[in-house]
Amino acid sequence: MTVYNVNLGIGWASSGVEYAQAYRAKVFEQAGIEARFIFSDMILADNIQALTSNLGLRDDQVIWLYNFFTDMPITPSTYSLAEFRQAHELQDVPMKTQTFVGNKQLVDFEMAEEWRIRVHVVDQKRQLIDYAEYFAGPRLMRREFFSASCYAVEYLDDKGQVYLRDFLNQDGRVAYHQYLNGENEVFEFPEQIYYSKTELYAEMIRRLNLQADDLVILDREDSPDLSSGQLWYQLHGPAKLGVVVHAEHYDAHHTDKQRILWNNFYEYQFVHAADTDFFIVATAAQQAMLVKQLKKYQHVDAKVVVIPVGSLTSLKQRPYQQRRRHTLITASRLASEKHIDWLISAVIAARRTVGDLVLDIYGYGEQHDRLQRQIDAAQATGYIHLMGQHRLDDVYQNYAGYIAASTSEGFGLSLLEAVGGGLPMIGFDVPYGNQTFIDPGQNGFLLPYDEQQDETEKVAALTAAVKRLFADESQGAKFSQHSYEIAAHYLDDQILAKWRQLVKEEIDA
Incomplete structure (x- = not known):
């Protein structure tokens, strides 16, 4: 039995949704409930592991859409500057170093014919890197991203736009290509081509092989490039499907006896309340309101349970x-x-x-x-x-x-x-x-x-x-x-x- 918790992105300044998931992870750990946390945004500016571990999630609890289709685990940045220099035969190339607040450095290697490699050091003390950039003159040509090894490479055109990303397996071979052209993207695998992020996400759900004793909890589902909420409703199979309501769920100014304006983040879920096994709200007041409104406007006797999105390990006593x-x-x-x-x-x-x-x-x-x-x-x-x-x-x-x-x-x-x-x-x-x-x-x-x-x-x-x-x-x-x-x-x-x-x-x- 596994509980899959669905989100989009994560950052250093996380919202209440991410912190709610962190609290939930802590409680599930105490209960012995197996949990996974799914993220689907493109996250390359930081190693996603740094962000999820900062929130308190274990590495083996994290599923990231883009490395799901590789054998690369979620792991801390442990690839060193020394390893990078040796792999690229840069031992004899002079380094120019800039140091910044926050334990970070930029290291430049000036090559022949205006070629330059800039390495971003994420841990100054241990000299660990998270990505490297390759320049021809002023033009940025390529970026490589590292955790324990290089897990992704992206290529840029003469306008500075990414047109290709390669996601790698642990042996350095390409697991699949992502081609980008404006808002269009194609994912090419040796055995299959997916013509959108939505198709790729659907394949991830299918490969999870959800069982009758699994639960899927939707925290945040839809973004401009992905409508994953609809996919979960279509593909969750025998697993139970629930929705956490993290905010005010309707607009009182545009609600009357005949119609309601749902919060657009939850509209699809409320319209499909009959296909939702349970909703979770944080307070009894919101529970009473939502039960009443789903009955009135969607004609559904919905299961709405109250579970606070956070909990306290102890009271911090001080007179x-x-x-x-x-x-x-x-x-x-x-x-x-x-x-x-x-x-x-x-x-x-x-x-x-x-x-x-x-x-x-x-x-x-x-x-x-x-x-x-x-x-x-x-x-x-x-x-x-x-x-x-x-x-x-x-x-x-x-x-x-x-x-x-x-x-x-x-x-x-x-x-x-x-x-x-x-x-x-x-x-x-x-x-x-x-x-x-x-x-x-x-x-x-x-x-x-x-x-x-x-x-x-x-x-x-x-x-x-x-x-x-x-x-x-x-x-x-x-x-x-x-x-x-x-x-x-x-x-x-x-x-x-x-x-x-x-x-x-x-x-x-």
């Missing part, structure tokens, strides 16, 4: 009086929908009352530079900090409060971790995460939210909540204790029991 006073933390991708700019404005305003107030912002994303400019312009660098991407397991409990300005969270893993660290909470009264983890007046403040309010009013509400939180030290201690009480319902053993029950029900059905 409130021993924390850094008047310090706030928030953690999320730095994306526009998280409204970190509102938090910055609120803290700047609240500091006029709470003179030693500090806000630490963890995470990374496309809004980083814009937010830093906002902090700089307000001369707030001394007390508002962009902390970057970090593991926060032992960080939350050092702070005196958690604050969020997101106006929609399917669950909110950072909210779970925050209550697990005993943090008083501040956030808007919006589905579903804040309403799950903030008990108004008991562990924090759930602020009224109206889309029609202008930004100034929303910032003012956040500002007032910060000042209220730190106006009374005994209140903070009471809030902290209640956060621990909420978090106790999300310990690993409780979430593990929910997964065991679902797996048993589906296999026995």
Whole structure:
């Protein structure tokens, strides 16, 4: 029995979907449930193993579409610069080295007739490489990608566009070719040609040879170059098929008694609810809503189960009086929908009352530079900090409060971790995460939210909540204790029991 968890891509600044899979992997490991995690995006800028291991996935749990058809395992980058020099007979060619922050180097080998090889060193101390680039004059001709050995080679035309990729077996022979021409791609194998990524993906599903005691869980399926969700519905065979709903599943503004506007990421799945064995949501409130709507609009009595997307190994205990006073933390991708700019404005305003107030912002994303400019312009660098991407397991409990300005969270893993660290909470009264983890007046403040309010009013509400939180030290201690009480319902053993029950029900059905 294997549970296949379906995703698209992964990066260093992963979203809640990837972190949900990481939590699930941990729980499955504890339960002895065999799990695989399938990724289908083209990921070559980094060795995919570095990204998946950073998330906590074992190498043997990872299936990557593009190396699935080779005998190359998912493995760390262990190919050394010395091995590369020997293989290419570069021992006597001078090296020009540039060193960068983050343990990385660029090493250039200048050859005859304007040929140049640039090697990207991913581990400076051990001199391990992840890819090499070949130039003829200024033109980039070829790239080679390495883990334990070279696993892929791509060739570029005179416009800098990739027209061919070769994916290799461990013996260095080509397993298959990928030809690219604009948006068109063809995959040529010795025995077969696949005329699209969709055809290739379908072949992967067939080769998985799914059995009646297997489960397929769709986390994220469709991208511009692939509609894998439809393929899983067509090809899962005797295996049971489930869908995790990671976000608000419909648009209330465009829903009435006759019709509903589903979230486009889940529309296909909801329309085919009759062909779906189960849906998973993170909160009871979303479960009740989805069951009702699938019955009304799709005429299906769907199985919708509540399993939180995250869990806690333990509560991170620390007495409130021993924390850094008047310090706030928030953690999320730095994306526009998280409204970190509102938090910055609120803290700047609240500091006029709470003179030693500090806000630490963890995470990374496309809004980083814009937010830093906002902090700089307000001369707030001394007390508002962009902390970057970090593991926060032992960080939350050092702070005196958690604050969020997101106006929609399917669950909110950072909210779970925050209550697990005993943090008083501040956030808007919006589905579903804040309403799950903030008990108004008991562990924090759930602020009224109206889309029609202008930004100034929303910032003012956040500002007032910060000042209220730190106006009374005994209140903070009471809030902290209640956060621990909420978090106790999300310990690993409780979430593990929910997964065991679902797996048993589906296999026995």
